[in-house]
Amino acid sequence: MEYPGNLFVVAAPSGAGKSSLVKALLELDAKLAVSISHTSRAPRGQEQHGREYWFISPEEFRSKVERGEFFEWAEVHGNLYGTSRASIEERMKQGEDVVLEIDFQGALQIKQLFPYAVLVFILPPSWDELRQRLTRRGDTAEEVIERRMANARIEVAQAHRFDFVVVNAVFETALFDLKAIVHAQRLKYASQRRSKSTVFKALDLP
Ligand SMILES: Nc1nc2c(ncn2[C@@H]2O[C@H](COP(=O)(O)OP(=O)(O)O)[C@@H](O)[C@H]2O)c(=O)[nH]1
Numbered sequence: 001m002e003y004p005g006n007l008f009v010v011a012a013p014s015g016a017g018k019s020s021l022v023k024a025l026l027e028l029d030a031k032l033a034v035s036i037s038h039t040s041r042a043p044r045g046q047e048q049h050g051r052e053y054w055f056i057s058p059e060e061f062r063s064k065v066e067r068g069e070f071f072e073w074a075e076v077h078g079n080l081y082g083t084s085r086a087s088i089e090e091r092m093k094q095g096e097d098v099v100l101e102i103d104f105q106g107a108l109q110i111k112q113l114f115p116y117a118v119l120v121f122i123l124p125p126s127w128d129e130l131r132q133r134l135t136r137r138g139d140t141a142e143e144v145i146e147r148r149m150a151n152a153r154i155e156v157a158q159a160h161r162f163d164f165v166v167v168n169a170v171f172e173t174a175l176f177d178l179k180a181i182v183h184a185q186r187l188k189y190a191s192q193r194r195s196k197s198t199v200f201k202a203l204d205l206p
């Protein structure tokens with residue numbers, strides 16, 4: 001499948017800082033939009049239906065899977081998550097850029113479907129720091145933290161299948177790396193079209 005916009009996929013073990021980094025990236029870059037996923041997990045804290053996720057029941061999720069409404073879906077930490085076609089197709093058809101913040105299984109499914117998608121894996125600087133971030137966030141029970149730490153080892157073992165790996169030690173440095181990846185991809189894509197105006201647009205020099 002091919003659409004005219006760029007597609008960026010960001011994955012990371014839980015607590016590595018993916019949501020904070022993508023949020024900061026979106027604030028800096030008005031041309032990027034994040035896709036809102038569907039999930040069968042219950043909302044946490046201040047989360048709102050249609051803002052962080054579309055929260056639906058496991059039964060609704062399964063019937064959407066059967067109707068072929070997802071580009072990809074996966075079970076993560078015991079809950080179901082998926083990227084619906086409706087959430088990104090329209091935007092991509094318009095040639096706009098989309099970021100998917102999903103787990104590594106979903107990222108690899110997206111790469112099969114959209115070989116031009118740019119896959120970025122966010123790494124924590126150490127296992128200890130990952131545990132501390134999960135604990136500091138304060139919304140995750142101790143036994144859940146243990147499960148996430150165990151999953152993190154499985155997830156990090158897949159990092160070599162990604163196009164880029166960004167280490168989130170110092171937040172601003174990791175954000176800078178992400179910005180560089182987005183910029184480079186835009187430029188590469190624009191130059192493939194061999195038009196000066198698209199190259200200038202990608203460089204923010206319209
Ligand atoms: N495959 C897939 N994974 C998703 C999707 N949406 C979120 N995830 C992943 O599901 C995992 C759990 O997310 P969440 O429940 O928000 O918890 P968090 O890891 O603490 O932020 C994270 O790795 C997300 O990236 C999706 O649409 N598809």
Ligand SMILES: Nc1ncnc2c1ncn2[C@@H]1O[C@H](COP(=O)(O)OP(=O)(O)O)[C@@H](O)[C@H]1O
Nearest residue numbers: 014015016017018019020133137168169170171
């Ligand atoms: N570079 C960093 N240094 C220290 N803490 C960070 C850094 N990046 C993110 N955090 C913090 O770590 C916790 C997990 O980040 P979050 O973005 O929720 O992770 P994820 O979406 O990957 O689960 C949050 O409390 C966040 O503020």
